[in-house]
Structure formats: structure tokens, C-alpha cells
Amino acid sequence: MNRSTEYLESLLNELRALPKETGWVEFKGNNQDPQTIGQYISALSNTAAYIGKSHAYLVWGIEDETHEIIGTTFKPSQTKKGNEELESWLLRLLSPRINFIFFELKTEKGEVVILEIERAMHSPVRFENREFIRIGSYKKPLSEHSQIERELWRIFDKTPFENMIAKANVDEETVLKLLDYTSYFSLQGMPVPKNNKLVFERLMADEMIEKNEVGLWNITNLGAILFATTLSAFPNLKRKSVRVIVYSGKGKLETLREQEGAKGYASGFEGLIQFIDNLLPRNEVIKKALRQEVLIYPELSVRELVANAIVHQDFSLTGTGPMIEIFENRMEITNPGVPLVNVDRFLDSPPRSRNEALASFLRRVGVCEERGSGFDKVVAQTETYQLPPPTVEVSNNHTRVTLYAPKSFSNMELEEKIHACYLHACLKYVMREQLTNATLRARFGLKDAEKSKVSRLIKEAVAVGKIKPMDPDTAPRHMKYVPFWA
Structure with missing residues (x-):
């Protein structure tokens, strides 16, 4: 990462002006023992999280008491541990991995090295399986300070x-380059201000950016994940881009196409949906004597499920992001993280989101539905199109929702029919209605003469405990049914 000499000199002056005992900054002369550096990275990263700083700093060539520049002989770019480069060795022994970077600066009074360290994010940073913290001006094992350890976990x-x-410590020009601020305004139906000061005021008001202690700008995860011009410019977020994969046939043996989204979720959402739309299979139908091609999956369902995968993902799971996989007979939408509500209660549970600010903004610009209505619409759409019911699977810290290609009632497996019956009962229940033989026939597109098929299905669904009679004493022909939990 390139930083200008002017920026580094400004940063160094800001750090030298700090009080003597500052938990997120440590000054050294020539101490270049790799073991000590690793422990300080752990301690400073954890302390930065504890006191609410985005980064911590370890600086060589500064006298600890006076903060005067004394110069250093430490050259991190030339330092090795055994046969391994110092930076690579440190990174290997840190867990979880965090971003840190060495800057070497020449001054009139001697060489200075600044190590910029990212704050701990979701758990304490360990070096060689030991966690450290700064107590005053001392580096201590975190395990010896249980109260601080508990408070640190509460902060996480x-x-x-x-x-x-x-991304921290960037100037105004870089902010405007890294964020698609024109999309920020256009998605809200507002003109882009001609004055950059007004642009920054709006971005700050929505917590997309913030002014930091060295007079520069920090771009928050919210700003980057929503409006990154290129997600790969943000190291912690580049694996959070949405991947779309198309396979040949029903399995994963042959990949026909694979693409990864580059933009932020808000600025890139419509393009993503259009890209998926162009890849999905279509059926040819005749309407008023004209042949038309229609998507085999309802467009609204696809849109809702992709938006849900984005909004409800667990960002603490690194190295993985939302994924859309298209097969011959189905479409799978997967996101990192397990649901915060029981999968059987998706339709009626009060909405819960890990990422409320993200969800709120995407609702504001029309990407997401209003709170809690998204999955209801997915189920309603599959019923309108008389498709097999969508399924939700939770495994290995991921949630996968599957939409299935059209299949006639007679070709559905009994398990599919029972699941469709259950979801129909749930949908009716949240609409203050009940499942009946007639409503279930309509859901499957069956004729009145096929009433007995539906009666048998209802009986099966009751037997396995998916639905139950609303009033068991009602005459069979007038019986109404509700979900098992109602």
C-alpha cells in the first residue's frame, strides 16, 4: 500500500503529539526481535478494539519518554526469521489474521519505521496462540486480566x-475514487451536490465515512460494502463479493460460466439481478397467439432471495460470501451464517438481522422489501407459478435456499408435496386465513375432480405433524388447517 511521504510525516507528528501512555501506540528505538513484534501486534490490535480505535501503531526510531526522533537501524523489508521474511512469519503466527503494514520513512533526524495495525474485529488477536493486551505502557497476557477480557468480548x-x-486514513480524493458516491445519490432520487463538502456531509450522516483523529477519512464497512467502486480495493471485503456460477446439468462436474461481482451491493444490485436474469433458463409460452419467453423462476423471488443472502450473511465468517448457483433443474442461493430464526418459522417470525444498518439502507433504496415480508413473497410467487416449494438448508455455517424448476403435481415426491402443503398453511396463516382442500387444489393447479388426491396429501401432512386441524370437531368437508405451531 502506497502512502505519500507527506501523509507519513503528518501521521508521525500526530502520534508524537500523543500523551506518554497511550494504549494504541507504542514507541521503540531499535528493538527488532520478531517474537516481541508479534506479541505487540496482538496487544495493540486488541487494545485498539478495547478503546474504540480503528488502528494501532508501533513506531521505531522514537524515544519513548520524550517522543523525540532518534532514528532506528530496523529495516523490516530486510529482516527475516530463519529463512522466512518477517512479515510473512508474523502473518502466519497471528490468528485470526489481520491487516498490518510497515512504512519506512526518512527524516532529517534519522530513519523511522511505522507499523500500522488493524484493530481486532470479532475475537481477540492471538500470536503463537497467546492473546495480549496493553495495561498502561506494559504488554500483558490477556488471560491475566479477566475483567478486561470479558469487556473486550462484550465490545465484539x-x-x-x-x-x-x-479503509483508514485516506484523503478526500481517495474517498471519492473508492466510493461510487453518484450511485449513493441517484438511488435516493437526489442530485449529486456540486460542492464536495455537501457530498461528505451526506456520507457522514449515513455513517459511510468518518473523520479520524489524524485529520483524514475512514471509510466504514457500511460505506464500502454498499458503494465500493471495486470491492477488491478493500482487503477485508474482497471475498464478500457475490459469485454467480452456472453448471451444465444437475451437478457441479462441469462449470459453464463463473463471475464475481466487483461493485458494492447497493450500486451493483440492479446490474447483478440483470446478469442473473440473462443466465436463467426460460420457457416458451403462447399468449394471445403470440409466443413469449418467460423465466422459469419468478423474477421477484430471485430478487428477494439474492437481497436476503446479502443482508443476512454473517460477515464474521471470513473468506466466503454470497453465492448463486444455477443448475439445469434448480437455483441455489447461499450465504455465510446460520439464520437467527427457526427455518420452519421464516414466514411468521419477527424479522431479525445481523446487519441492521445495511438492511435499513437497502430497504430505503428499494433493494429489500419492508421488514419481514421478503420470504412471504417468495412462497407466494412459487404458489402463483405452481412450482415445487422452495427449501431452506442450514449446514457448515451457511444457509442455502433452493428454487426448483417447474414440476407437475404427479412428478413431485411426497416430501415435496408435504413441504408445499406446510408452506401453504403458513402463508394462509399470516394472511389470517386457513388451508382448505380447495385452496390447496388451487395452489397445485388441480381440478375439483382431483379432490381426493389433496385429501390424501392433507392426511399425510397431519400424520407427520406439519399441519393440524384448526377445529378437530368440524365436519371433514368443512375442515380448515393451520401450521403445527399455530
Whole structure:
């Protein structure tokens, strides 16, 4: 990462002006022991999280008491541990991995090295499986300070992903280059201000950016994940782009096409949906003597499920992001993280989101539905199109929702029919209605003469405990049914 000499000199002056005992900054002369550096990275990263700083700093060539420049002989770019480069060795022994970078600066009074260290995000940073913290001006094992350890974990639990910093210490020009601010305004139906000061005021008001202690700008995760011009410009977020994969046939043996989204979720959403739309299979139908091609999956369902995968993902799971996989007979939408509500209660549970600021903004610009209505619409759409019911699977810290290609009632497996019956009962229940033989026939597109088929299905669904009679004493021909949990 390139930083100008002017920026580094400004940063150094800001750090030297700090009080003597500052938990997120440590000054050294020539101490270049790799073991000590690794422990300080752990301690400073954890302390930065504890006191609410986005970064911490370890600086060589500064006298600890006076903060005067004394110069250093330490050359991190030339330092090795055994046969391994110092930076690579440190990174290997840190867990979880965080971003840190060495800057070497020449001054009139001697060489200075600044190590910029990212704050701990979701758990304490360990070096060689030991966690450290700064107590006053001393580096201590975190395990010896149980109260601080408990408070640190509470901070991790309370600090939303959106408020953390994606990129720190950038100037105004870089902010405008890294964020698609024109999309920020256009998605809200507002003209782009001609004055950059007004642009920055709006971005700050929505917590997309913040002014930091060295007079520069921090771009928050919220700003980056929504409006990044290129997500790969943010190291912590580049694996969070949406991947779309098309396979040949029903399995994953042959990949026909694979693409990864480059833009932020808000600025790139419509393009993503259009890209998926162009890849999905179509059926040819005749309407008023004209042949038309229609998507085999309802467009609204696809849109809702992709938006849900984005909004409800667990950003603490690194190295993985939302994924859309298209097969011959189905479409799978997967996101990192397990649901916060029981999958059987998706239709009626009060909405819960890990990423409320993200969800709120996407609702504001029309990407997401209003709170809690998204999955209801997915189920309603599959019923309108008389498709097999969508399924939700949870495994290995991921949630996968599957839409299935058209299949006639007679070709559905019994399990599929029972699941469709259950979801129909849930949908009716949230609409203050009940499942009946007639409503279920309509859901499957069956004729009145096929009433007995539906009666048998209802009986099966009751037997396995998916639905139950609303009033068991009602005459069979007038019987109404509700979900098992109602």
C-alpha cells in the first residue's frame, strides 16, 4: 500500500503529539526481535478494539519518554526469521489474521519505521496462540486480566460490522475514487451536490465515512460494502463479493460460466439481478397467439432471495460470501451464517438481522422489501407459478435456499408435496386465513375432480405433524388447517 511521504510525516507528528501512555501506540528505538513484534501486534490490535480505535501503531526510531526522533537501524523489508521474511512469519503466527503494514520513512533526524495495525474485529488477536493486551505502557497476557477480557468480548458482541473500518486514513480524493458516491445519490432520487463538502456531509450522516483523529477519512464497512467502486480495493471485503456460477446439468462436474461481482451491493444490485436474469433458463409460452419467453423462476423471488443472502450473511465468517448457483433443474442461493430464526418459522417470525444498518439502507433504496415480508413473497410467487416449494438448508455455517424448476403435481415426491402443503398453511396463516382442500387444489393447479388426491396429501401432512386441524370437531368437508405451531 502506497502512502505519500507527506501523509507519513503528518501521521508521525500526530502520534508524537500523543500523551506518554497511550494504549494504541507504542514507541521503540531499535528493538527488532520478531517474537516481541508479534506479541505487540496482538496487544495493540486488541487494545485498539478495547478503546474504540480503528488502528494501532508501533513506531521505531522514537524515544519513548520524550517522543523525540532518534532514528532506528530496523529495516523490516530486510529482516527475516530463519529463512522466512518477517512479515510473512508474523502473518502466519497471528490468528485470526489481520491487516498490518510497515512504512519506512526518512527524516532529517534519522530513519523511522511505522507499523500500522488493524484493530481486532470479532475475537481477540492471538500470536503463537497467546492473546495480549496493553495495561498502561506494559504488554500483558490477556488471560491475566479477566475483567478486561470479558469487556473486550462484550465490545465484539456490541460493535456492528457496519461501524468497523474498511479503509483508514485516506484523503478526500481517495474517498471519492473508492466510493461510487453518484450511485449513493441517484438511488435516493437526489442530485449529486456540486460542492464536495455537501457530498461528505451526506456520507457522514449515513455513517459511510468518518473523520479520524489524524485529520483524514475512514471509510466504514457500511460505506464500502454498499458503494465500493471495486470491492477488491478493500482487503477485508474482497471475498464478500457475490459469485454467480452456472453448471451444465444437475451437478457441479462441469462449470459453464463463473463471475464475481466487483461493485458494492447497493450500486451493483440492479446490474447483478440483470446478469442473473440473462443466465436463467426460460420457457416458451403462447399468449394471445403470440409466443413469449418467460423465466422459469419468478423474477421477484430471485430478487428477494439474492437481497436476503446479502443482508443476512454473517460477515464474521471470513473468506466466503454470497453465492448463486444455477443448475439445469434448480437455483441455489447461499450465504455465510446460520439464520437467527427457526427455518420452519421464516414466514411468521419477527424479522431479525445481523446487519441492521445495511438492511435499513437497502430497504430505503428499494433493494429489500419492508421488514419481514421478503420470504412471504417468495412462497407466494412459487404458489402463483405452481412450482415445487422452495427449501431452506442450514449446514457448515451457511444457509442455502433452493428454487426448483417447474414440476407437475404427479412428478413431485411426497416430501415435496408435504413441504408445499406446510408452506401453504403458513402463508394462509399470516394472511389470517386457513388451508382448505380447495385452496390447496388451487395452489397445485388441480381440478375439483382431483379432490381426493389433496385429501390424501392433507392426511399425510397431519400424520407427520406439519399441519393440524384448526377445529378437530368440524365436519371433514368443512375442515380448515393451520401450521403445527399455530
